[in-house]
Amino acid sequence: MEHRQLTSSNLERPDQEKATHVVLVSYPIQGHVAPFIKLSYQLASRGIKVTLVVTEFLHARLMASQPELDGEQCDQVRLVAVPDGLPEEDPRSDERKVGESIFKVMPGHLKNLLNKANLEGNQVTCIIADAIFGWALEFAEKREIKLAMFWPSTPGGLALALSIPKLIEAGIIDSNGTPTPTMKGNKVQLSPDLPPLTDGDLVWSYPGNQIAQKMIFQSLFSIQQNLEKCCWILCNWFHELNPLVGDTIPNILPLGPLLANGKPAGTFWPEDSTCLSWLDRQPPRSVIYVAFGSIAKHSQHQIDELALGLELLGRPFLWVNRSALTSGSSSKFPDGYEKRIPASHGKMVPWAPQEKVLAHPSVACFLSHCGWNSTMDGISTGVPILCWPNFADQFYNRSCICDGYKVGLCLNPDEYGIVTRHEIRRKLENLIADEGIRGNSMRLKEMAEESLRKGGSSAKNLESFIEQIKQ
Numbered sequence: 397m398e399h400r401q402l403t404s405s406n407l408e409r410p411d412q413e414k415a416t417h418v419v420l421v422s423y424p425i426q427g428h429v430a431p432f433i434k435l436s437y438q439l440a441s442r443g444i445k446v447t448l449v450v451t452e453f454l455h456a457r458l459m460a461s462q463p464e465l466d467g468e469q470c471d472q473v474r475l476v477a478v479p480d481g482l483p484e485e486d487p488r489s490d491e492r493k494v495g496e497s498i499f500k501v502m503p504g505h506l507k508n509l510l511n512k513a514n515l516e517g518n519q520v521t522c523i524i525a526d527a528i529f530g531w532a533l534e535f536a537e538k539r540e541i542k543l544a545m546f547w548p549s550t551p552g553g554l555a556l557a558l559s560i561p562k563l564i565e566a567g568i569i570d571s572n573g574t575p576t577p578t579m580k581g582n583k584v585q586l587s588p589d590l591p592p593l594t595d596g597d598l599v600w601s602y603p604g605n606q607i608a609q610k611m612i613f614q615s616l617f618s619i620q621q622n623l624e625k626c627c628w629i630l631c632n633w634f635h636e637l638n639p640l641v642g643d644t645i646p647n648i649l650p651l652g653p654l655l656a657n658g659k660p661a662g663t664f665w666p667e668d669s670t671c672l673s674w675l676d677r678q679p680p681r682s683v684i685y686v687a688f689g690s691i692a693k694h695s696q697h698q699i700d701e702l703a704l705g706l707e708l709l710g711r712p713f714l715w716v717n718r719s720a721l722t723s724g725s726s727s728k729f730p731d732g733y734e735k736r737i738p739a740s741h742g743k744m745v746p747w748a749p750q751e752k753v754l755a756h757p758s759v760a761c762f763l764s765h766c767g768w769n770s771t772m773d774g775i776s777t778g779v780p781i782l783c784w785p786n787f788a789d790q791f792y793n794r795s796c797i798c799d800g801y802k803v804g805l806c807l808n809p810d811e812y813g814i815v816t817r818h819e820i821r822r823k824l825e826n827l828i829a830d831e832g833i834r835g836n837s838m839r840l841k842e843m844a845e846e847s848l849r850k851g852g853s854s855a856k857n858l859e860s861f862i863e864q865i866k867q
């Protein structure tokens with residue numbers, strides 16, 4: 397199935413006929429698609445013709461949640477929808493099945509797309525592929541097309557992924573990524589400007605989901621070879637955040653923070669914008685913003701503790717209570733909770749315009765699962781972060797936020813593995829009162845802004861990338 401963005405009338409715009417044409421291919425999850433879309437805007441705004449390939453399933457979701465993605469505002473970014481190889485009725489809830497199918501069918505779709513673009517005189521100059529799409533290397537090489545890989549996650553995660561062979565050789569992890577007794581209780585220094593890594597920080601860690609853990613480890617294992625062979629590794633951070641990590645990776649180009657800047661952020665759920673007018677009615681720096689990205693889950697017991705912790709704190713809060721945040725159906729609140737918390741004091745939304753929320757002056761801090769995009773959202777708006785990691789890179793991101801960048805605090809579970817309401821209340825109070833953390837957050841925000849200004853590190857990296865793909 398092809399969407400209207402692929403029609404020849406659309407492709408043959410005279411002003412763009414000779415433009416450099418970049419095709420981007422993202423893995424179809426929110427934490428990858430959102431930064432891909434923001435990167436697409438950056439390229440398109442500099443006159444590059446941009447085609448972003450998404451699965452049909454995802455395309456339908458994006459159109460339902462942000463129909464503007466198909467409109468005037470995003471005209472220079474063409475979304476092309478391709479089948480993911482699964483039957484229409486499949487709910488796409490089995491991550492492994494989706495992943496395997498994508499790897500099987502995506503090369504064929506890309507081939508068709510390039511052939512079609514060639515026929516229509518829109519030759520593709522460069523492919524930007526998700527860093528886990530190793531198949532794109534051979535594909536681009538055969539067709540003599542430049543290839544960049546995009547790493548949507550954290551500097552620490554990249555440093556770790558690239559160290560996997562050495563860690564196995566040194567007997568620190570086994571060939572499945574499981575820490576050996578040598579690592580237990582010890583720390584590994586991946587780069588002088590990263591906090592030491594413990595066995596709890598391994599980015600493939602997915603508590604309670606062995607299949608996902610194995611899948612993430614295998615993808616990361618393959619990344620080292622992928623990145624060695626591609627021309628550039630594009631990343632969503634700015635050089636000054638972890639300058640030494642970049643020094644060890646020759647072809648790295650940090651371009652972040654990647655921002656939507658008011659354009660549709662490519663979210664899978666419709667944004668509830670009423671939270672912005674609600675924020676307008678709150679005092680400056682008063683609100684706790686609570687959001688756990690697109691995949692993290694909490695038990696109903698944890699949701700209760702969170703709700704009661706926020707109540708104990710007594711400050712206004714805005715809570716993204718996304719569907720499937722709990723393992724069962726939708727999360728419930730403790731008895732009488734919604735009556736006790738007036739709407740003026742606590743607002744729940746299924747999905748928020750996160751970039752805009754965090755930039756709002758009423759927000760005091762961000763209770764986050766530490767997904768990398770949310771971490772960059774927090775850093776680029778100077779909002780201190782209370783860390784509640786759930787799986788994967790989020791544990792090491794927590795260490796970076798708290799011990800590396802020093803812009804947050806972390807929640808600690810009790811002896812039963814529960815983050816109690818008292819811990820939540822205490823840490824939120826401490827975080828809000830911590831002037832040192834606020835100062836660090838503001839400094840990083842300024843550095844992030846500086847990196848995007850003309851002559852700043854990310855701006856220069858983007859210009860250099862564009863110059864090179866034009867050659």
Ligand SMILES: O=c1ccn([C@@H]2O[C@H](COP(=O)(O)OP(=O)(O)O[C@H]3O[C@H](CO)[C@@H](O)[C@H](O)[C@H]3O)[C@@H](O)[C@H]2O)c(=O)[nH]1
Nearest residue numbers: 426427430548549689690691716747748750767768769770
């Ligand atoms: O109400 C909300 C909540 C989130 N977001 C956006 O959704 C994205 C969420 O991304 P992220 O914070 O990275 O979380 P996940 O969706 O969980 O992302 C997955 O992908 C990331 C990048 O690889 C990893 O760092 C995470 O651990 C992994 O779970 C960000 O762009 C947010 O701005 C919204 O727009 N509104």
